[in-house]
Amino acid sequence: MTENTDKGFICETLTFWDKLTEQEQSLILNNVTSASYKRGGNIHSYDNDCVGVLLIKSGELRAYILSEDGREITLYRLEKGEICILSASCVLKNITFDVHIDAEQDSEVLIINSGIFELVCNQNIYAENFSNKITVQRFSEVMYVMQQILFSSFDKRLAVFLIDEISKSGSDTISLTHEQIANYVGSAREVVSRMLKYFENMGLVALSRGKVTIIDKKRLRDFT
Amino acid sequence: MTENTDKGFICETLTFWDKLTEQEQSLILNNVTSASYKRGGNIHSYDNDCVGVLLIKSGELRAYILSEDGREITLYRLEKGEICILSASCVLKNITFDVHIDAEQDSEVLIINSGIFELVCNQNIYAENFSNKITVQRFSEVMYVMQQILFSSFDKRLAVFLIDEISKSGSDTISLTHEQIANYVGSAREVVSRMLKYFENMGLVALSRGKVTIIDKKRLRDFT
Numbered sequence: 001m002t003e004n005t006d007k008g009f010i011c012e013t014l015t016f017w018d019k020l021t022e023q024e025q026s027l028i029l030n031n032v033t034s035a036s037y038k039r040g041g042n043i044h045s046y047d048n049d050c051v052g053v054l055l056i057k058s059g060e061l062r063a064y065i066l067s068e069d070g071r072e073i074t075l076y077r078l079e080k081g082e083i084c085i086l087s088a089s090c091v092l093k094n095i096t097f098d099v100h101i102d103a104e105q106d107s108e109v110l111i112i113n114s115g116i117f118e119l120v121c122n123q124n125i126y127a128e129n130f131s132n133k134i135t136v137q138r139f140s141e142v143m144y145v146m147q148q149i150l151f152s153s154f155d156k157r158l159a160v161f162l163i164d165e166i167s168k169s170g171s172d173t174i175s176l177t178h179e180q181i182a183n184y185v186g187s188a189r190e191v192v193s194r195m196l197k198y199f200e201n202m203g204l205v206a207l208s209r210g211k212v213t214i215i216d217k218k219r220l221r222d223f224t
Numbered sequence: 225m226t227e228n229t230d231k232g233f234i235c236e237t238l239t240f241w242d243k244l245t246e247q248e249q250s251l252i253l254n255n256v257t258s259a260s261y262k263r264g265g266n267i268h269s270y271d272n273d274c275v276g277v278l279l280i281k282s283g284e285l286r287a288y289i290l291s292e293d294g295r296e297i298t299l300y301r302l303e304k305g306e307i308c309i310l311s312a313s314c315v316l317k318n319i320t321f322d323v324h325i326d327a328e329q330d331s332e333v334l335i336i337n338s339g340i341f342e343l344v345c346n347q348n349i350y351a352e353n354f355s356n357k358i359t360v361q362r363f364s365e366v367m368y369v370m371q372q373i374l375f376s377s378f379d380k381r382l383a384v385f386l387i388d389e390i391s392k393s394g395s396d397t398i399s400l401t402h403e404q405i406a407n408y409v410g411s412a413r414e415v416v417s418r419m420l421k422y423f424e425n426m427g428l429v430a431l432s433r434g435k436v437t438i439i440d441k442k443r444l445r446d447f448t
Contacts, residue, residue, distance in 0.1 A: 046414060065371065068378035070412030094360040097367040125349050132356035136318040139363040143321040146370050147289065154292035188294030190270060 006032065006057075006110060013055050013081060019126035028120060031113040037103035043087060044101040050090035051101075052111040056082050059107025063099045063138075073149070075099060076141040084109075085134055091118035095135065151195075154187065158195050159223035161185050162205070166214050174212045181212070230256065230281075230334055237279050237305060243350035255340040261327035267311065268325040274314035275325075276335040280306050283331025287323045287362075297373070299323060300365040308333075309358055315342035319359065375419075378411065382419050383447035385409050386429070390438050397437045405436075 007029060011017045017025070037043055043061065044051045054061065060079050063086060064072040078084050089095045091114045121128040161184060165174045176184075182192040196212060199205045204220045206213045214220060231253060235241045241249065261267055267285065268275045278285065284303050287310060288296040302308050313319045315338045345352040385408060389398045400408075406416045420436060423429045428444045430437045438444060 046418075065367075065374070066412050066415055067374045068381070068411055068415055070406065070410070070415060073374065092360075094357060094364060096364045097371070125353055129349055129353035129356060132353060132360050133318060135360045135363065136316075136356050139359065139366070140318060140320045142363070142367065142370070143289075146366070146373075147321070149370075149373070150289070150291045150297065157292070182294065186294070187292055188290050191290055191292055191294060194270075 006034070009057060010055065010110065013083060014127075014130065016124070016126035016130045020120070020124060024120050024124060024127075027116055028112055031116040033111050033113075035109050035111055037107045037109070039103055039106050041103045042100065043103060044099070046098045046100065050114040051087040052114045053088045053117045054078075054084035054101075055110040055112070056080055056084065057108040057110060059109075060104040061101055061107060061109075062104040063101050065099055072100070073145065075145055076138055077104060083134055085131055086138065088112075088114040088117055090114060091121075092131070092135070094132075151191070154191065154195055155198070155223050157185055157187075158192065158199075159220050162212065162214060163217070163221055163224060166217070172214045172217075174214075175210060176212065177210050230258070233281060234279065234334065237307060238351075238354065240348070240350035240354045244344070244348060248344050248348060248351075251340055252336055252344060255337040257335050257337075259333050259335055261331045261333070263327055263330050265327045266324065267327060268323070270322045270324065274338040275311040276338045277312045277341045278302075278308035278325075279334040279336070280304055280308065281332040281334060283333075284328040285325055285331060285333075286328040287325050289323055296324070297369065299369055300362055301328060307358055309355055310362065312336075312338040312341055314338055315345075316355070316359070318356075375415070378415065378419055379422070379447050381409055381411075382416065382423075383444050386436065386438060387441070387445060387448060390441070396439075396441075397435055399435055401434050 010028065010032065014028075020028070037059070043054070056078055058080055060077055061084055062077050063075045063084070065075065067073055084101060085092070086095065086099050087101050089098055121131050158181075161181065162174065165176075166172055178193045178196065179189045182189045185192070196205060196207055199220070200207050202219070204214070204216045206215055234252070234256065238252075244252070261283070267278070280302055282304055284301055285308055286301050287299045287308070289299065291297055308325060309316070310319065310323050311325050313322055341355075345355050382405075385405065386398065389400075390396055402416045402420065403413045406413045409416070420429060420431055423444070424431050426443070428438070428440045430439055
């Protein structure tokens with residue numbers, strides 16, 4: 001049983017709504033429940049049952065995994081109008097991992113029953129594609145986090161090297177290729193290029209062929 | 225221009241083939257090229273152009289990203305009959321990251337032009353869904369790798385703790401809950417439970433309520 005305001009929200013949020021048959025639409029509307037979560041409350045864990053697909057009416061949800069020392073590694077956050085699909089991972093054939101989902105703020109959500117959502121996805125290609133599409137978006141966010149983990153201290157290492165070099169030579173310009181710098185700091189050319197580009201965008205260095213010029217020594221030193 | 229044997233392979237590999245119009249099928253067939261890669265050769269990098277969608281006729285491809293010290297973090301491997309879609313990431317609206325792809329073995333592939341693949345995905349929901357679906361499969365593999373990175377040394381830490389405990393007590397059974405073990409090793413209950421389960425599956429320990437019994441001390445010691 002769904003209220004009219006909720007119905008409007010569902011049609012808007014599920015962008016494939018118009019592609020559903022009337023029967024599929026009723027099926028979803030009849031299998032939606034409301035739920036409120038207090039800030040910090042857990043919504044979905046590895047252990048517990050498949051909560052369902054969450055449509056966020058207000059608040060904020062956060063998906064994370066745990067590191068070996070029990071730290072929470074945040075994968076992504078979801079806000080008003082967004083959809084949380086990994087909380088229905090039990091019905092997602094291609095998803096073989098699980099995440100934790102907590103309410104990051106007091107949150108109001110609508111929950112579509114997992115089994116019903118699966119049924120509609122199985123019979124309607126637009127629903128299935130929607131489900132896959134928003135999962136792919138999460139994939140991009142997770143890759144970003146993974147790269148942050150892998151590169152967490154490289155900005156520091158590179159900044160230390162650059163500061164050392166100009167201290168030794170007395171000049172603000174370092175005449176080394178990215179490949180040479182990579183060899184010095186024990187990294188790959190491309191990793192160095194990407195981090196230098198990042199420093200350049202921040203106005204810390206200027207890059208030209210075979211040269212790195214330090215523009216803002218003070219702020220670069222903040223990295224070290 | 226596509227040979228007949230290649231056409232058969234394309235129809236089979238692109239499981240949405242029957243859902244395409246004749247015009248869409250011709251579009252793809254007329255924009256497929258063949259390529260061979262030597263073992264170790266690079267197929268796709270962050271820097272270079274969008275290679276296209278790769279259909280693997282023989283050999284093996286490997287997708288990876290680089291860590292800060294230039295190590296290659298393998299994300300997944302693709303074999304005969306599989307499809308590499310991230311090599312066409314330039315046309316994937318929801319993919320905002322990039323990976324390296326190398327030939328892991330001498331490989332023969334068919335390449336569908338990126339622009340053409342995008343065009344077909346834009347006008348055919350089955351093609352779009354296929355593209356999203358196989359990307360989601362890669363997501364699962366990447367999550368597995370990420371967890372391996374995060375948990376890389378935890379098996380060792382836990383094995384050391386278990387061996388220490390039985391050495392101290394002289395009994396092969398440790399009377400501690402997973403929660404208590406987590407507190408001792410500085411981790412989370414759930415992380416401990418998962419690793420113990422893994423040890424149990426390998427026949428190293430037996431688990432019961434509030435107890436861990438060491439079954440194969442020798443192999444457990446190999447972890448330490």
